[in-house]
Amino acid sequence: MGVVDDGPAVMEPKLRRYPAFVRFWLASTVSDFGTYITTLALSVLILVTMNGTPLDQGLINAARWTPYLLFGLVAGVWIDRFPRRTVLIGGDLGRGLILAGVCVTAVMGTLSVPTLMVLMFTFGTLALTSDAAYQSFLPQLVPRSLLTQANARLQQSDTVAQTTGSAVAGGLVAVVTAPVALLVDAVSYFFSAAVLLSLERPSGQAPVRSKLRLHQKVAEGLRWVYGHPQLAPLAWSTHIWFIGSAILGTVLPTVILNDLHLGALGLGLVLGCSGIGAVVGTTLSTRLGHRRGTGNAMVAARLAQPFAVALVALAPLAAGGGHAGEVHDSPLQWPGELWAAFALAGLGQLLFGLAMGVEGPLEMGYQQAVTPDRLIARMSATRRSVNRGMIVIGAPLGGVIAIAAGTDMALWAAVAFLLLASLVLLFSRFRDARIEDQQLSDEEALIP
Template identity: 45%
Template sequence: MTDQTAPLRRHRGFRRFWAASTISDGGTYISVFAVGVLIVADLGGTATDVGIVRGAGMVPYLAVGLFAGVLADRVRRKPLLVGTDLGRAVVLAGVPLLAATGHLNVPVLAALMVVFGLLSVLNAAAHQSFLPRLLPRELLPRANARLQQSDAVAQTTGPLLGGGLVAAIGAPLTVLVDAVSYALSGLLIAAVPVRDPAPRPTAMSVLAELREGASWVYRHPTLRPLALSTHGWFLFNSVFVTVYVPYAYLELSIGPMGLGVTFALAGVGALLGSSASEFLGRRVGIPGTIAGSRVIEAGGIAVIAAAASTDGTSVVVVAAAGQLIYGLGFGAEGPIELAYRQAVTPDRLQGRTNATMRSFNRAVVVVGAPLGGLLADTAGPGPALWIGSAGIISAALLLAVSGFRVASLDDQPPAESAQSR
């Protein structure tokens, strides 16, 4: 263990926060896999149905996403994290219960995802804003890399475990594993020692605070192009994510275990990418790391689209290779992008900054997920995947030539933006 990694390992609060994120991430990858199979195999749904259910979970970001950011800046963040984790555990536990009683169908599942999404909106606004209260600025890139690495491990093992669980106990009961993971996450975060003071009362109205948060993001010389490019990435990535399960399950015919293997390779790639992200950020720079990683992700999607032209065991090999490449880019990009956003944003604006970006990111998913399903059902999954790949490359190239090209972790917020108003 080097001196550089020692501060994180000795930080009891971060260790518990890290463990909570790892456990909930593992459950999430299991349930994402299980819900896709549940819709297609158990409920007889189509790619459009997958898109509708995925989009339903993002609808709350449209309705209350920005207000969630104001709430996260007006209340203590730790109780908000704990309450929303426990609430999500209850919602997911309803899936196997409804399936067992014969009341589960696509519309009901979509309704559950709306409630789940509402709790996720509130949780997300506080989650990314919580880390800067746990750790000093200089440890944020490393801490985000560790969180991304754990997510990558979960992404690797989750689908494999999900495939085995679906085969053994069925998709509805497999979702229950994620419910347990959220309950454990909530209990761990409740035990995190952290200075989490209640914010000072403000005379500003909610709408004024909303405007202040959005203005901070979309008037900032480097956050603005990053936000816009990321919105584009979410649009086209949601096409890919929506199409992949029915594409692999129905067109490639690789089955639950084969599907789990390909998802696991994405996790391996993400682990490798996140392990290299801090090094790349130093050597290539933040702009080059993020834009370059997105080009790599698009290349991985293109490889997956080409898997349809192969046969036999080659199908799984090619699809897995594409997911590995996609995961490399995803893992390298995530920690650097989040650390930069956290570092240049004042604490009092953290909740609104995160909520603004996440809300608009998820808002485009509400469009992109059903769009991906419609493209797959009309033009075919192959063309839909190629469109997703081309869109991500375009967003990456635009980011590379934008004002974000001069971004650095040493960037400081303007003095007036950090002052209380």
Template identity: 35%
Template sequence: MTADLPGTADLSRTRRGGLWHHLDFRRLWIGETVSQFGSNISQLALPLIAILILRASTFEVGLLVTCQLAAFLVVGLPAGAWVDRMRFRSVLIVNDLLRAAALASIPVAHWLGVLSIGQLYAVALLTGICTVFFDVAYQSYLPQLVQRQELVEANAKLQASESVAQIGGPSLGGALIQVLTAPYAILLDGLSFLWSAAWVHAIRARPPRPERAPDRNLRREIGEGLRFVLGNRLLRAIAMCTGLSNLFAAMASAVFYVLLARELRLSAGWIGLIESTSAIGGLVGSLLARRVADWLGQGPAIWVAALAMGPGGFVAPFVQRDWTLGLLALAQAVMWVAVVVYNITQVSFRQGLCPPALLGRMNATMRFLVWGAMPVGGVLGGLLGSAIGVRQTLFVVAVGSALTFLPVFLSPLRDLKELPSAAATV
């Protein structure tokens, strides 16, 4: 018989051996890990298709980044209200299948000789919309699979897998792109989403469908999510810090691959190797996150990690086709340590703070605020790259990124060793 929530057997195993013995969490973990490998292939392949095959301009590459992220602005807020009305597990499966189909259209179009930049924009937009729904449901589903005190461990394990995928994915992607060409390598990402859907389907814990309120109203429900986030000083500070960081990260993404592929003329294999080497920092961060939070306290861990993200950005504007490529990978690795410690700490706090009925809307509101800055950053990065140059744009990004820690540093988070666990406005 299917249980509504993790059963006592699962919980007793969890107490004895941690989440390694939590069957449903393990299924979610396995599916997401392989999907992350595929996504890292696409993250490299999509801009390289635009740059190397379709000969896209710097602005067009920036617009491609914008299309990938525009969904967070377009459907970010209503997605949370819709997801709160559905079974999270079903949302995950449907959006995995839709992303697989969208990505599969790219090699088909290339084989037929009709691949265009317009299709890349459409695929990026559709997969972005699916990612919005998937991510909101994903972060909302996790607290239903594990207990509150296990959230940091669960997020750390999931982040560790993402980091391993970021280490191996770009190198694997670069090699596959050279062997298969980018349009066909991206098909593997589509297959990885099918894999993820199969494992999510196998999860036994199936909480009941949320009750349908007779007077439910989409606008009111969106407003409840906004008021919960914006009415809490800690969440406001986290949203400002993360949103600014993402704005500058998207600006960098719009020109970074142009620098490596066009100006430095690096092969896909070398670009993938640089990305993989730098991503080692993400794995280290996932292993250190809990210790850093215990050592510094949860609040200080958030702002110290945010502060540590900035300095590494000053290497990219000056990198050349020489030993400085190694320095670039090292700087990005250090940056990724900080990024992952920050993300694990603040996401776990958000999940523990929020009432279950508001999880989808809280996550969607945060995604709207912090990821909604990214399409804006993609456009700004493309425009600046065309107007003042790629390296100059990366220097502007480095200066801005070094200041993004200020919202959390100037908030009550600076001194809070233990963050509140009650869903209350601070």
């Protein structure tokens, strides 16, 4: 199902005129909803059901993203050899089966940290192939002039799923336990695969053929990402950002579940605040990008993030130490100090999500718009492999800092990395980037 832009003289069509994108949007939204349930359910499974430590949480998170570090640079080249819709369907089916397997082994009492690490490694391998295909599939569904809007709609759905999924997950885990809650995400992946099966293969989509050898193709992707005057500083800033984000992702569940004892519902509500902020951010993203420029809008968003996490780091101080060991599964049981801690953590997550919502569609749209179609899969795989590789570093690092120096110091370490990432972007050429100035036309993108 090919889509051709009618030219600059014609008003940009709305996304609903592209039925293939609408179905793709539906599949992505349902899958996103399940993903946020799994994010929370896995944390509860590790830290509560399995009585794990922050280091266990960090190691399992790292195992999930290690495939990006090991195989990420060749994933884009491999994806070029197959229809991208087929890769997406296979990834959805495989991940659904893995989550079902985690549920079964956990219920049977045979699940261990090493077993879960292996399952998450396999899960991450399938996610890697799907991510690379996802980025190069979207430009085949809508014209490049609509990529920013399409990414904004996809991220808006993702943030709505984050908001509702996290809150629902907290209650769901409390009622049916963490292992059973994972089945919800398994079903969402099966549904996404079914929707993708209903799509016609986009006309003009064919495996990318090249006379270059594997190492030459990988090198070409690396040169594009790290040799581009705007993409290079964006890439380095994002790599550093992922270390800070990984530390936060490892430590925050421990703070909510084990330090503040707010229970699964409390964790879901805190994570849901991030989703609420992201919904607002994605709504404003395109407008801010046009008004202030892509680079300036993203720099402002990144500068706000360390301040947001600093609010989260102050939450345990607001709670004091008088409630250690007491579990408060319901907000109705929270004393005033815990409400104050929740307010700080929730506000910090709200601001963090808002900033991420602003920058997400702009970053994605800019990368896709300036990259030729033949390089999109490799560009995406290169960036994602290094970004997720930073999680492999940051997640265990967060666990180690939390055990050695306390969760408060781990949160401040996350603040430091996020601040460094924003400064790298602030003092770079990307600050002046505008997607309108460097956007490739659809005709240029088709030139081999």
